[in-house]
Amino acid sequence: MPKTATLRPRRTATAGPPTSLAGLLREWLPRQRWFAGKDRAPTEPNLLSMTELFPGCLHVLVEAGDCYQLLLTTREQPVPQLAHALIGRAEQGPLAGLTVYDALHDPRSARFLLERLRHPGTAGPLRFEADPAVRVPAGLQPRLLETEQSNSSLVYGDSFILKVFRRIEPGVNPDLEVPGALTARGCGRVPAPVAWFRTTYPMGATLGVLQPYLPDARDGWALALRALASEDDFTDASWELGEAMAEVHLALASAFPCGGHDDGGRTAAAMAERLTAAARVVPALRPHVRGLRAAFDALTACGPGPAVQRVHGDLHLGQVLRTGGQWFVIDFEGEPSRPLAERRAPQSPVRDIAGMLRSFDYAARQRRPWRPQWARRCREAFCAGYAERADWDPRTEHALLRAHETDRAVYEVLYEARHRPDWLPVPMAAIERLAVRGG
Ligand SMILES: Nc1ncnc2c1ncn2[C@@H]1O[C@H](COP(=O)(O)OP(=O)(O)O)[C@@H](O)[C@H]1O
Numbered sequence: 556m557p558k559t560a561t562l563r564p565r566r567t568a569t570a571g572p573p574t575s576l577a578g579l580l581r582e583w584l585p586r587q588r589w590f591a592g593k594d595r596a597p598t599e600p601n602l603l604s605m606t607e608l609f610p611g612c613l614h615v616l617v618e619a620g621d622c623y624q625l626l627l628t629t630r631e632q633p634v635p636q637l638a639h640a641l642i643g644r645a646e647q648g649p650l651a652g653l654t655v656y657d658a659l660h661d662p663r664s665a666r667f668l669l670e671r672l673r674h675p676g677t678a679g680p681l682r683f684e685a686d687p688a689v690r691v692p693a694g695l696q697p698r699l700l701e702t703e704q705s706n707s708s709l710v711y712g713d714s715f716i717l718k719v720f721r722r723i724e725p726g727v728n729p730d731l732e733v734p735g736a737l738t739a740r741g742c743g744r745v746p747a748p749v750a751w752f753r754t755t756y757p758m759g760a761t762l763g764v765l766q767p768y769l770p771d772a773r774d775g776w777a778l779a780l781r782a783l784a785s786e787d788d789f790t791d792a793s794w795e796l797g798e799a800m801a802e803v804h805l806a807l808a809s810a811f812p813c814g815g816h817d818d819g820g821r822t823a824a825a826m827a828e829r830l831t832a833a834a835r836v837v838p839a840l841r842p843h844v845r846g847l848r849a850a851f852d853a854l855t856a857c858g859p860g861p862a863v864q865r866v867h868g869d870l871h872l873g874q875v876l877r878t879g880g881q882w883f884v885i886d887f888e889g890e891p892s893r894p895l896a897e898r899r900a901p902q903s904p905v906r907d908i909a910g911m912l913r914s915f916d917y918a919a920r921q922r923r924p925w926r927p928q929w930a931r932r933c934r935e936a937f938c939a940g941y942a943e944r945a946d947w948d949p950r951t952e953h954a955l956l957r958a959h960e961t962d963r964a965v966y967e968v969l970y971e972a973r974h975r976p977d978w979l980p981v982p983m984a985a986i987e988r989l990a991v992r993g994g
């Protein structure tokens with residue numbers, strides 16, 4: 556059994572010299588796609604816990620504005636094959652004299668991590684747990700997915716995928732909780748969790764989830780772009796996607812019963828608040844604030860709409876996978892920038908529908924000239940498919956849809972400004988449409 560050592564948190568941020576681990580992370584963290592603090596003043600990383608998973612591989616939780624999870628490979632000599640994953644050489648502190656790498660790029664560490672998941676148990680504050688009914692074979696070869704976004708994912712032998720959460724918040728992560736509950740209800744639209752790990756210190760939190768990998772699947776975004784490029788019809792696929800999403804919503808409502816309806820006033824106020832905050836960060840939003848607020852104000856006057864329930868929370872074409880003529884839904888974490896409690900709270904299912912409708916617009920805008928008709932047909936088909944399976948039709952909820960689409964476009968503006976400034980014109984085009992013409 557590997558030796559484990561857990562550091563207790565320090566009460567104050569440590570201004571580590573540049574060559575301590577904290578100093579190395581101060582430079583490295585802001586360069587990572589999943590680092591959420593890019594538009595905030597940098598804070599000095601503060602190590603919260605450090606656990607040896609096995610010799611040469613450390614599990615680390617670090618506070619740097621938010622709490623982040625890192626897996627580190629440490630070596631006495633530099634490893635040329637890991638140059639792309641180099642964090643740096645520590646000269647001070649507990650790792651003095653060691654070269655430190657992001658362990659998820661290191662096949663040896665990735666293989667050991669799977670071994671840990673295959674053998675439930677503990678390592679310091681870490682708990683490795685698994686569904687005893689599923690057998691994960693030994694020796695599967697790991698590869699890190701290049702499409703790193705909010706988290707990091709390792710695929711093992713095209714059979715399983717391990718999502719390693721990067722920003723850690725207290726509580727159970729919905730990406731473990733929701734697929735588990737949906738599978739227990741017999742919903743076949745989500746890959747079921749097979750194994751997972753969590754920490755008990757310095758907070759109780761989910762750290763990663765292993766699921767079956769759908770090897771021949773393509774995500775909805777890639778399929779939509781391919782259809783656009785070859786001028787293929789995408790309405791049938793959109794219709795089926797609407798139907799699949801309605802099925803997932805029905806399963807969510809039954810797995811997490813809550814009932815009740817949206818309080819239009821409160822939702823409108825929260826949306827307006829998010830708009831104000833986003834306009835503070837993105838000046839291009841400011842001229843549109845008044846026009847956009849009208850969409851939120853209209854919420855207070857519209858009917859109750861469908862009952863609130865657990866939702867996906869960040870639905871877009873990249874979150875749906877198609878294989879064998881079926882759609883599957885992944886990534887139930889919700890919008891990564893929102894607090895976990897808010898993401899787990901019951902919300903209107905219109906929120907998800909609006910997310911997907913925005914995504915058709917995003918896809919259509921990847922073509923020059925852009926294809927508004929293509930997006931319109933897909934949006935229509937998606938809603939029609941949804942209505943066929945659910946007991947209500949999203950197209951009858953115009954004011955609700957417009958408010959949620961506006962809120963989603965505001966989120967996207969903020970997301971793009973932070974992570975992909977070149978993409979900012981895509982949601983900004985929707986902002987102009989929603990603010991000027993009312994959707
Ligand atoms: N079960 C799965 N089978 C096949 N591919 C998957 C599966 N789960 C995730 N993926 C792929 O991994 C990518 C990242 O997964 P996702 O859960 O969206 O992570 P993130 O939170 O980092 O965005 C997805 O876009 C998808 O291509």
Ligand SMILES: O=P(O)(O)O[C@H]1O[C@H](CO)[C@@H](O[C@H]2O[C@H](CO)[C@@H](O)[C@H](O)[C@H]2O)[C@H](O)[C@H]1O
Nearest residue numbers: 704705869871872873890891913914917967970
């Ligand atoms: O990392 P996640 O997949 O959880 O989601 C975040 O990143 C998405 C981009 O990768 C972002 O989605 C936006 O861009 C998509 C095209 O790349 C588009 O299909 C979506 O409609 C659009 O919102 C998502 O908002 C963000 O949370």
